[in-house]
Amino acid sequence: MNRSLKTILDNLYEARSQAHLNNDPLSFCHRYQDPKDQEVAGLIAASFAYGNVKIILRNLERIFSAIGPEPRRFVERFEPRSGLALFSGFKHRFNDSRDLCALLLAVRQMLTEADTIESFFLKGFAPDTAGIAQGMEAFAARILAMDYAPVFGTGGIPKDSYFPFFFPSPAGGSACKRLCMYLRWMVRPADGIDLGIWQGLSPAQLIIPVDAHIHRIGRYLGFTQRRQADWKAAQEITAALALLDPQDPVKYDFSICHLGISEGCGKSGRNACLSCDIAGICSGITKN
Structure with a gap:
């Protein structure tokens, strides 16, 4: 060493x-005190954390201004039709309002199935696995297999949608930067930056x-x-x-x-x- x-x-x-935190997408999680809100806000913030940092922060500001003070409550009540109207014209590089609404619908379905995003993730993760890649692969695959007809219509996720970009897999060789970052935010001990919300994973596995x-x-x-x-x-x-x-x-x-x-x-x-x-x-x- x-x-x-x-x-x-x-x-x-x-x-x-604090200046570093203010210049980071993670700052949006710190707006909320309830871990259930932080968990939801974290996945949304991490999903759009690519590209120029000023544009990231600007677009996340628009999203969270619309979501309001209780992200989990907003997502639990989310309806794609009203969401598409609420976020009409939204664009973050190649992700648009449809992709954003599909992401919110995905989170709603995760909460319905498992109550928390952590529990949903852990359903596809074997605790005795040496690495975390298998859990990440299962997480992405299960999300992409959900029903998004309320957003995209029948026929599944259309080819012109970049929604799958939110959930790459290590199996494809991707660094999976945004998912790894989200896991860091959730799993590492609370230290003024990371949140330490999830207890089912170890920081050593990240x-x-x-x-x-x-x-x-x-x-x-x-x-x-x-x-x-x-x-x-x-x-x-x-x-x-x-x-x-x-x-x-x-x-x-x-x-x-x-x-x-x-x-x-x-x-x-x-x-x-x-x-x-x-x-x-x-x-x-x-x-x-």
């Missing part, structure tokens, strides 16, 4: 701030959510050499972090990611490197 690396990353973890920031910085730190931000890269980065904290390897995700989101890594060239907390151990400083 590289003790210098662990010290630097532990210090980075301790330096997380896989780091790999986006462009995590992938780039993971390569700079030698955690992976893979050129694609795929499931194997996520596994390699997680395994490297597990050497630093085997019980909670993804604790470093938020801090490392915000080196890119909030601190400018990858955007400002060498100027960002000069003040970066990991400059002394990062090979990327020689590439800018």
